[in-house]
Amino acid sequence: MGSSEFSWKLADHPKLPKDKIVALVVLDGWGEATPNQYNCIHVADTPTMDSLKKGAPEKWRLVRAHGKAVGLPTEDDMGNSEVGHNALGAGRIYAQGAKLVDLALASGKIYEGEGFKYINESFETGTLHLIGLLSDGGVHSRLDQLQLLLKGAFEHGAKRIRVHVLTDGRDVLDGSSVGFVETLENDLSRLREKGVDAQIASGGGRMYVTMDRYENDWSVVKRGWDAQVLGEAPHKFSSAVEAVKKLREVPNTSDQYLPPFVIVDKNGKAVGPIVDGDAVVTINYRADRMVMIAKALEYENFDKFDRVRFPKIRYAGMLQYDGELKLPSHYLVSPPEIERTSGEYLVHNGVRTFACSETVKFGHVTFFWNGNRSGYFNPEMEEYVEIPSDSGITFNVQPKMKALEIAEKARDAILSRKFHQVRVNLPNGDMVGHTGDIEATVVACKVADEAVKTILDAVEQVGGVYVVTADHGNAEDMVKRGKKGEPILDKNGNVQILTSHTLEPVPLAIGGPGLTPGVRFRKDLPDGGLANVAATVMNLHGFEAPSDYEPTLIEVTDGSPDF
Ligand SMILES: O=C(O)[C@H](O)COP(=O)(O)O
Ligand SMILES: [Mn+2]
Ligand SMILES: [Mn+2]
Structure with a gap:
């Protein structure tokens, strides 16, 4: 695009309204995998996330969060927070570091x-x-x-x-x-x-x-x-x-x-x-x-x-x-030149934004989200809140982390009606998953689910819209597996604990009372990934995404059944 014709102005979405409050929740390290005893998300009591899944395939689906879908060299590369949040925020796939x-x-x-x-x-x-x-x-x-x-x-x-x-x-x-x-x-x-x-x-x-x-x-x-x-x-x-x-x-x-x-x-x-x-x-x-x-x-x-x-x-x-x-x-x-992120566009188009996490993930929903850029695009339109993380501990001793505090901040931001987008990262599944402590990770997943509920309840109260997703997998599989998916044992016969991320896809759910009737996930993008989320969110704010963004995952139908 020639710079002379460049404009920050986004076209209006033909069918979706502006000024809805959109809550955007990123569960860190929350993938979708076969249910078994090493899948802490499955083992944990997660009624909120379970209820969202019931909206499949119209309002719940999986998106790719690893390998080439997020700009990594090969399909064997697990996802991570940097590339995941870059893709979520930038709406395009960049060759990464x-x-x-x-x-x-x-x-x-x-x-x-x-x-x-x-x-x-x-x-x-x-x-x-x-x-x-x-x-x-x-x-x-x-x-x-x-x-x-x-x-x-x-x-x-x-x-x-x-x-x-x-x-x-x-x-x-x-x-x-x-x-x-x-x-x-x-x-x-x-x-x-x-x-x-x-x-x-x-x-x-x-x-x-x-x-x-x-x-x-x-x-x-x-x-x-x-x-x-x-x-x-x-x-x-x-x-x-x-x-x-x-x-x-x-x-x-x-x-x-x-x-x-x-x-x-x-x-x-x-x-x-x-x-x-x-x-x-x-x-x-x-x-x-x-x-x-x-x-x-x-x-x-x-x-x-x-x-x-x-x-x-x-x-x-x-x-x-x-x-x-x-x-x-x-x-x-030279690092990837991630420019014209969705955050910057939305601010230019009057979308007031609130972002929050605790320290250990604060930069994920701000710095990574904005294409590895620190600070505000426009301080009058944005507020970023960092809740201090506990330091000097491993998070299996405190698996609740600050999830409920983050959710309360998001709830207050939603109920204040001052912001159009309220964006959070809930770190628990990831940070506790990295400790390899399965019991603690189960607690972590339960708490993250409770935090989602607090946010969705607030969305309900203001007639808003929610988008719930994750940046990559982690807590859904805590063992190292062989080629056939079987847990690998060490020389003492114990399973080898997996502290890392995974190659699994992550959920993406949309909903809320403010979601225009007839909005549903398209069926023609089964391989959609995290980079498709930005255009989707721009639509939910009432705008068309720029033409070079990865396509939106939603369509607006007239609501009649699809034969
Ligand atoms: O830095 C870390 O903690 C891990 O290497 C990756 O985790 P993250 O990508 O979720 O931050
Ligand atoms: Mn992460
Ligand atoms: Mn991690």
């Missing part, structure tokens, strides 16, 4: 870009530090990309490399960290044979070290800073494999929560603190859990914790993590 990094590495373009040239300047005299999540989960980063980058850095002159690993166990099985560290050690030893001084320098579990998000708990980032930059940690080892094995032996530890450690030489000195003249790359492509460390590495003025030292480094992100903040200013691969 994982894919863009794959392409840049495969073509070699990554080494020709500004970001690599910038860090390359330090290779002659400084150390290259790579910090990031070490797994093949594919949500935040991928091991094979790290391997290619190590090879490329060597070929482009890196002489001293230090890797600061964050163990996963959240997007992959708990316990898999040992194998990933062994693989990396193997690669580094091959680099050493070629004359590169390459070593793992520090590590820690992703949920306890470095990868906090939305400023929930800066102490997480500080622990990482101390280990990675200062070379200080409570645990010191001479090998990373030994570190991970030993630290996993402590009762109740897991890959996600390993304490920070540094690797030391035979004199007990840390082998890889970050110092003046070094280059640093944060290798995760996904933004949310990199923004905080990026601020610590990049901002001259920084008051979130005492950095003790602020080395003069050349820092680049794998991607730019926040387009609005231009953070970090140097990056190896």
